[in-house]
Amino acid sequence: MPELPEVETIRRGLQPVLSAGTVTEVEVRHPRMLRRQPVASDFADRMEGSTIGKLGRIGKFLLIEVGDQGNTWVLHMGMSGRMEIAGHGTPEPVHTRVVIRTEAGQEVRMVDTRTFGFVAVYTPEELASSTIARLGPDAWTELPPASGSADKMAGRRVAIKSLLLDQRFLAGLGNIYADEVLFGAGVQGTRPAGSLTTPEIQAIFNTIPKVLAEGLRHGGTSLDDLAYLLPDGRAGQHLDYLSVYGREGKPCRRCGSGIVREKINGRSSYSCVTCQT
DNA sequence: AACGATCCCTGTTGGC
DNA sequence: TGCCAACAGGGATCGT
Numbered sequence: 001m002p003e004l005p006e007v008e009t010i011r012r013g014l015q016p017v018l019s020a021g022t023v024t025e026v027e028v029r030h031p032r033m034l035r036r037q038p039v040a041s042d043f044a045d046r047m048e049g050s051t052i053g054k055l056g057r058i059g060k061f062l063l064i065e066v067g068d069q070g071n072t073w074v075l076h077m078g079m080s081g082r083m084e085i086a087g088h089g090t091p092e093p094v095h096t097r098v099v100i101r102t103e104a105g106q107e108v109r110m111v112d113t114r115t116f117g118f119v120a121v122y123t124p125e126e127l128a129s130s131t132i133a134r135l136g137p138d139a140w141t142e143l144p145p146a147s148g149s150a151d152k153m154a155g156r157r158v159a160i161k162s163l164l165l166d167q168r169f170l171a172g173l174g175n176i177y178a179d180e181v182l183f184g185a186g187v188q189g190t191r192p193a194g195s196l197t198t199p200e201i202q203a204i205f206n207t208i209p210k211v212l213a214e215g216l217r218h219g220g221t222s223l224d225d226l227a228y229l230l231p232d233g234r235a236g237q238h239l240d241y242l243s244v245y246g247r248e249g250k251p252c253r254r255c256g257s258g259i260v261r262e263k264i265n266g267r268s269s270y271s272c273v274t275c276q277t
Numbered sequence: 278a279a280c281g282a283t284c285c286c287t288g289t290t291g292g293c
Numbered sequence: 294t295g296c297c298a299a300c301a302g303g304g305a306t307c308g309t
Binding site for chain 3: 080114131175268
């Protein structure tokens, strides 16, 4: 499921194809993909004929400048979304939901089996009133110091893992990388956020950039179902390097004891009960 | 305000 | 073998 390293990998892959290009035609094959567009028909109107500017990202949201009205093309991959770059008219994967054609003869396809992803073009006003405006700092480019975050954690009873997944607290971590961060920091995800010591909070914030950098270095994590692929069709290689996620019963890479799986607020969570306290 | 539960979706998996 | 419930989960929304 695309998290920060996967979305950043997608951003980097799309950049050379989209940046400075002009959109000639868009096709939306599944209306659910436009459920966040204030007026669904506005999507094509705002995209077609527009020139693409910079490709940005906050957390798991791709934010792309489009047109000369200050509009933002928003893409979210949900849990099964991916982007594919191809030539016009080449065979499409099943579950192709949105197609963006450019003047240069390339097209970008959003493929999303479960349709948890979405696309939209927001005006500056719509963006300002959207959830994107309420996202926390980006975990990769705007990671705050541990001290300030410790203040926000004081008194909180929520499980630290749930807080790490809260995009208003910190934008970009998902279920895989939250587990990896907690393992790296030696903290159990079930711990109430307010119970963490200063060194534990420091360890978490020291670990976040390391975990994200490794994920990025490997082009992200493609699970066995290959729901996520790079825009050029390759699989991300980070699965082989995960410490805990998806490794139930396998030996901890650090101490050898079995990785345990449990639910935290409905999310599958993996940890080493020896290395994490 | 904080926090947990529920829902959306479909391909895969496991149990009987 | 065949069927079907359970499962996967990011984010919106609702209830407590």
